Amino acid sequence: MKADWHIHTGWCDGQASPAEMAEAALAAGLEALGFSGHSYTFFDETWCMSPAGTEAYRREVSALREEYAGRLDIFCGVEQDYHSLEPTAGYDYVIGSVHYVRVGTDFLPVDESPAHLRAGAEKHFGGDIYAFAEAYFETVSRVAEIPGCSVVGHFDLIAKFNEREILFDEGHPRYIAAWQAAAEKLLRSGLPFELNTGAVARGYRSVPYPAPEILRWLASRGAKFLLSSDSHAPGSLCYGFEEWRRKGEALGCAFIDAPIG
């Protein structure tokens, strides 16, 4: 089934309206399109839907679902940040994501910029970026606690800037131990993982989340994967799906078509 389940719109940090994304999906031959706006995060309103915007988003996607019935199956999901306090009831599915590490009352963004990562490591971890990564994966290990969580979003998001600007060694024993501990806990939850091509589409990485070595490790332990583009504009719908389905299968990955049903 040709589908994309990780889509942002102008209701959060995307560039297009839900209608523009739906039209592009139809033109691209998709059978299903799942919207996944960023849940409201009270501590950082930069990227997320506002509380009022969340209601408008749900109404708009619901109207589109009627409008496109029979041509394109439209679903209303949410990308729920682990630290978000918003309810997840009523969505068709929930992508569980960690975009921040919480230290006391500070929420340190992991995907905003290399400078933010360095500053976070300096301020709270004595400059030890591996300690920051350990705290990140400890939070990721709890994603299954998000009510209604259907899929684990971009598992190793903290490596977003690590190709262009080396911040840490992904082969470091502490980094490996941190992600493996989180992965083991999540595997017990039975949740599928995203194979998320968003950072490839936007030129940050040459490989999707999770990185190939993590993919192979997860696949060998029975994880299931859902292709997603994390699109913030119509041009990247289903970005790299054929290539990464093929490469993922070569690494042993099994794919699911949808985060629901």
Ligand SMILES: [Zn+2]
């Ligand atoms: Zn995300």
Ligand SMILES: [Zn+2]
């Ligand atoms: Zn996203």
